[in-house]
Amino acid sequence: MIQVCSQCGTRWNVRDRQRSWCPRCGGSLLAPSAPHSQWGPARPSPSSPAQPSAPASRTTPQLAPGYRWIAVRPGPPPQQRRRRGPLGPTPRYRVIPSWGLHQQFEPSEPAADAAGAPSGVSAVRTMLVVAMVALGVAAFAHVIRYVLLLINRGMLLPPLVAIAGVILGLLASLLAIVAVVFTVVVLVNWLIARRSAGYARHGEVDPRSSTTLWLGCLVPGVNLVMAPVFVWELAALEGRLSFLRRPIVVWWIVWVLSGVVATWSMATTVYATFFNPLPQNIADNTVTTIVGYLLALCAFLLAAKVFAGFEGSATTAVQSVHRWVVVEEPEVTATSQNGEDSPESAVAVETEGQNPAA
Incomplete structure (x- = not known):
């Protein structure tokens, strides 16, 4: 049984089942016609009376009205090409766009000091650990002293216990002060060497002299503002500000709070020791000192985190290095525009591997 598409004119061999839609273009199929209307007049039945046969003549099969012969290429229909839309006007920018692909490569070896000395990364890490341990011990010693005051x-x-409590607090405080001073000196030395190497890679000289860096990091009160500024400038110079901005800001806040509490603790120590040595004043000063040591410990922990960000730890390496690649768009297959709701349109007209066109 043959059905012809009313839109593309393809003849489909639907065998013994009538179809409604053309599998190629989605057009409607014409109703099937009888075999004699497609391939010429029907043969006479054997029971009909014999008539004189006309001279044999070669005739062409006549098609029913509304049909036409169409040459169809073998195989599946060709894929329709996608038409690209208009690209539009050429984009123009007043400034250079900053959303391009960025890739940073970290130096394989640590930079050296401008004076030729090693950068001292291991010394900085060691001193940071020593300072944090000394601050923790000092805080614990003052907690013991506060417990003794309560008792x-x-x-x-x-007398032996009271003297031991006082001496333990003094020794722990002295040890913490020495460790903090040495750690700050080592950190400033590393900062100066790192800034010099960074500006040297860019072919420039550090605009801040070594004297300015030393005074800005060691003078009390001034170091609360200038030391984080120096670190911020170094992060911006090396392109690490994108992932070090938050650690630097948090360290800056804790650093300022630690300096304020340390100043208040020294003031209360002088007041409780020389002007009003009451037990309550001494206890209040002990609590303030404990809080100051804990804040200093947090400040050095955050400083160690910032230092690890500069020295390229595993976490910062994952966050700072990105490799961007171009991915091709997947090909969009041409889908049929058949709007029929019946499941009949999803059934293949012919078996797989055969040409469905008649």
């Missing part, structure tokens, strides 16, 4: 309110302490 002393109800009963008298043995």
Whole structure:
């Protein structure tokens, strides 16, 4: 049984089942015609009376009205080409766009000091650990001293225990001060060497002299503002500000709070020792000192995190290095525009591997 598409004119062999839509273009199929209307007049039946045969003549099969012969290429229909839309006007920018592909390569070896000395990365890490341990010990010693003060309110302490508590607090404080001073000196030395190497890679000289860096990092009160500024400039110079901005800001805040509490602790120590040595004043000063040591410990922990960000730890390497590649668009297959809701349109007209066109 043959059906012809009313839109593309393709003849489809639907065998013994009538179809509604053309599998090629989605047009409607014409109704099937009888075999004699497609391939010429029907043969006479054997029971009909014999008639004189006309002279044999070669005739062409006549097609029913509304049909036409169309040459169809073998195989599946060709894929339709996608038409590209208009590209539009050429984009213009007043400034250079900053959304391009960026890729940063970190130096394989640490930079050396301008004076030829090693950068001292291992020394900085060691001193940071020593300073944090000393601050923790000092805070714990003052907690013990505060507990002894609480016990002393109800009963008298043995002289040996009282003297040991005072000496333990003094020694722990002295050890913490020495460790902090040495750690700050090592950090400033590393900062100066790092800034010199960074500006040297760009063919420039550090606009801030070594004296300015030393005074800005060591003078009390001034270092609360200038030391983070120097670190911020170094991060911007090396292109690390994108992932070091938050650690630097948090360290800056804790650093300022630690300096304020340390100043208040020294003021209360002088007041409770020389002007009003009451037990309550001494206890309040001990609590303030404990809080100051804990804040200093947090400040050095955050400083170690910032230092690790500059020295390229595993976490910062993952965050800073990105490799961008171009991915081709997947090819869009041509889908049929058949709007029929019945499941009949999804059934193939012919079996796989055969040409469905008649």
